[in-house]
Amino acid sequence: MxxxxxxxxxxxxxxxxxxxxxxxSTSAGLNHESEDYEIEVVKSQNAxxxxxxxxxxxxxxxxxxxxxxxxxxxxxxxxxxxxxxxxxxxxxxxxxxxxxxxxxxxxxxxxxxxxxxxxxxxxxxxxxxxxxxxxxxxxxxxxxxxxxxxxxxxxxxxxxxxxxxxxxxxxxxxxxxxxxxxxxxxxxxxxxxxxxxxxxxxxxxxxxxxxAGIGAWYDDETVKRHLDYLSGNTTSDRDSVRQRFAQWLRDYGYGIDPAAATEDEISLYTRAFQYHFRPWKVDGEVDNQTRAILLALLEKYFPDKLSGYPDINTRVLAVKDS
Incomplete structure (x- = not known):
């Protein structure tokens, strides 16, 4: 695999x-001059x-x-x-x-x-x-x-x-x-x-x-807050939890299709996520800790997406500085 x-x-x-x-190699650059014609540069805002x-x-x-x-x-x-x-x-x-x-x-x-x-x-x-x-x-x-x-x-x-x-x-x-x-x-x-x-x-x-300012990582306290909430919410069945997790992965950036993802595909992408963000336990299981880590990342980098999830208690979200 x-x-x-x-x-x-x-x-x-x-x-x-x-x-x-x-x-x-050294960059030749995108701008150039020519003896055969005159170039006038007008910078477009549409780029x-x-x-x-x-x-x-x-x-x-x-x-x-x-x-x-x-x-x-x-x-x-x-x-x-x-x-x-x-x-x-x-x-x-x-x-x-x-x-x-x-x-x-x-x-x-x-x-x-x-x-x-x-x-x-x-x-x-x-x-x-x-x-x-x-x-x-x-x-x-x-x-x-x-x-x-x-x-x-x-x-x-x-x-x-x-x-x-x-x-x-x-x-x-x-x-x-x-x-x-x-x-x-x-x-x-x-x-x-x-x-x-x-x-x-x-x-x-x-x-x-x-x-060092390179790439994304989560805040431990935010993970704990989401983990506490998820641990107390036992109403969802395993399949619905995994399907929702696939949607969260897609919202973060992963190339999974939540609507069409199979059981094996969800496990595959979950393992990829764990290799990056929970490397001490990579098993492909959508457990509460893995879910809490992803929710913490979404809250930190994509809070508007997180607040739109109907199954997440938005009252537990940290108040963002204005």
């Missing part, structure tokens, strides 16, 4: 290639930024292989705008960690696939991608039988603290250049295409980044 074993096929495709140096999202990935492979995979042609080409190495990687050629730019920010990198977030699809067109060297990986389950279904077995090493410092600094610079990247638009690969991906995985420090 997770599809994080993308490295296997790509490794074979690049087995005979060598290491590339970082491909850093917006191309870049709306920042997408985080882990590579699942080492630096050397990551750089080759992300820069050289293949039958299944991938790329990203940036690659951030990690310490103590024998394949990394420098003593100090450096940010590698592989694609100019004005160009479309191939990192997001057939993704969905908010009202946008094909997020390659609207995003900047950061690949982070981290050898998380999953072993696919054994062939399933009617009697039992086995989950994939995944291994998630910690991210390098020095590496995360680089990711934080890089992300802050990107956010300063692109004001349309709001907190809920700093997302993981697994958020936008959970059918195939789970990166950057449960060890990625989303809360640490949010505390």
């Amino acid at each position: 997770q599809g994080v074993q993308r490295a296997a096929g790509l490794l074979a495709a690049f087995a005979s290639t060598g290491l590339l140096t970082a491909c850093v 917006s930024e191309r870049v709306r999202f920042l997408v985080m990935h882990f590579t699942a492979i080492d630096f050397d292989t990551s750089l080759r995979v992300l820069t050289q042609p293949s039958s299944a080409p991938v790329s990203s705008h940036y690659l951030v190495p990690e310490s103590d990687d024998p394949s990394y050629p420098h003593d100090d960690l450096r940010v590698y730019q592989l694609v100019d920010e004005t160009r479309r990198a191939w990192h997001a696939g057939p993704s969905l977030w908010e009202d946008r699809s094909q997020l390659n067109d609207h995003s900047i991608g950061i690949e982070i060297v981290n050898k998380s990986h999953c072993h696919p389950p054994a062939e399933s039988t009617p009697e039992a279904e086995e989950e994939a077995v995944c291994f998630f090493p910690d991210f390098d603290p020095k590496q995360i410092e680089l990711v934080t600094a890089l992300s802050k610079d990107i956010l300063a250049r692109y004001p349309d990247i709001t907190p809920t638009r700093v997302i993981g690969h697994g958020d936008i295409i959970p059918q195939w991906k789970i990166d950057p995985g449960p060890k990625f420090p989303w809360q640490q980044l949010a505390e």
Whole structure:
């Protein structure tokens, strides 16, 4: 289900290639001059930024292989705008960690696939991608039988603290250049295409980044308030709870269709949400804690949507500062 074993096929495709140096390009800009005609610039108010999202990935492979995979042609080409190495990687050629730019920010990198977030699809067109060297990986389950279904077995090493410092600094610079990247638009690969991906995985420090001003996180007291309310409300059956949760996921940004979502799809998107916001327990179950966390996020970032839910006691909502 997770599809994080993308490295296997790509490794074979690049087995005979060598290491590339970082491909850093400079922006030519959108404005230009011409000797053949005169240009008069009148800025239209009817425009917006191309870049709306920042997408985080882990590579699942080492630096050397990551750089080759992300820069050289293949039958299944991938790329990203940036690659951030990690310490103590024998394949990394420098003593100090450096940010590698592989694609100019004005160009479309191939990192997001057939993704969905908010009202946008094909997020390659609207995003900047950061690949982070981290050898998380999953072993696919054994062939399933009617009697039992086995989950994939995944291994998630910690991210390098020095590496995360680089990711934080890089992300802050990107956010300063692109004001349309709001907190809920700093997302993981697994958020936008959970059918195939789970990166950057449960060890990625989303809360640490949010505390540095990068991305979204919830307030603990708000979670507790919603949890207390949900725990006291026992009138809803399981199916209706899951369907309403699917609607809340959609309102936050996830690409689920609440009206058509199957049981398996709701579990899939719930797992994606938990990888990001409740990484200590990822089980796909729509329990009260998971619901309370999502409600806390909606209250913080989309309060108008939350106040419109008929099954939520709006009297428990915090009063917003005017």
